[in-house]
Amino acid sequence: DAMVIQNPRYQVTQFGKPVTLSCSQTLNHNVMYWYQQKSSQAPKLLFHYYDKDFNNEADTPDNFQSRRPNTSFCFLDIRSPGLGDAAMYLCATSRDLEGREPQHFGDGTRLSIL
Amino acid sequence: AQSVTQLDSHVSVSEGTPVLLRCNYSSSYSPSLFWYVQHPNKGLQLLLKYTSAATLVKGINGFEAEFKKSETSFHLTKPSAHMSDAAEYFCVVTPSNFGNEKLTFGTGTRLTIIP
Numbered sequence: 001d002a003m004v005i006q007n008p009r010y011q012v013t014q015f016g017k018p019v020t021l022s023c024s025q026t027l028n029h030n031v032m033y034w035y036q037q038k039s040s041q042a043p044k045l046l047f048h049y050y051d052k053d054f055n056n057e058a059d060t061p062d063n064f065q066s067r068r069p070n071t072s073f074c075f076l077d078i079r080s081p082g083l084g085d086a087a088m089y090l091c092a093t094s095r096d097l098e099g100r101e102p103q104h105f106g107d108g109t110r111l112s113i114l
Numbered sequence: 115a116q117s118v119t120q121l122d123s124h125v126s127v128s129e130g131t132p133v134l135l136r137c138n139y140s141s142s143y144s145p146s147l148f149w150y151v152q153h154p155n156k157g158l159q160l161l162l163k164y165t166s167a168a169t170l171v172k173g174i175n176g177f178e179a180e181f182k183k184s185e186t187s188f189h190l191t192k193p194s195a196h197m198s199d200a201a202e203y204f205c206v207v208t209p210s211n212f213g214n215e216k217l218t219f220g221t222g223t224r225l226t227i228i229p
Contacts, residue, residue, distance in 0.1 A: 100166075105158040
């Protein structure tokens, strides 16, 4: 089945130690998104790629970066994680940016900061 | 500007009884509306979507929702709750004539099923 796969499912890192989360998709969608979701809250969009075009949300901290080396893969890099960055990180894809297109989500990576 | 209000943060129903999760929206443009479900430690799964076709939308797992423009509502219903329906539900709106990166999430409704 075509899907969005996130690895790892659980990630533990130390305060200030860089960490990378990965996402891959077999849907061949043009758009990939990264969301941060804290406990009992709705997901919050960090940024998205339309093909190779990167779009950062205005309130996404500089500590968060992303790479999309090809259509299938997208990475979230947190350069110096703080305790407030502990959250579930969700990757999603959509075929394009048309408002009627639903987004397809992976199962997320739960990040813990020691 | 657009917004979504999920009127109940928590709903509890007995197994086998109807489910109603309420969602009201506001949008300056013709909206697309979605309901997503999130089980614990999982991503969001699309239940159903409204994109200006039929106002009564049928989704997966027996859920359906009715778009009522006059009431600016998109409530989610299911005739008979099952234990596996216990999850968090998000109502989402996006203006059809903009990109879906502008989608707006409701704050979520946690559905509990009582055996």
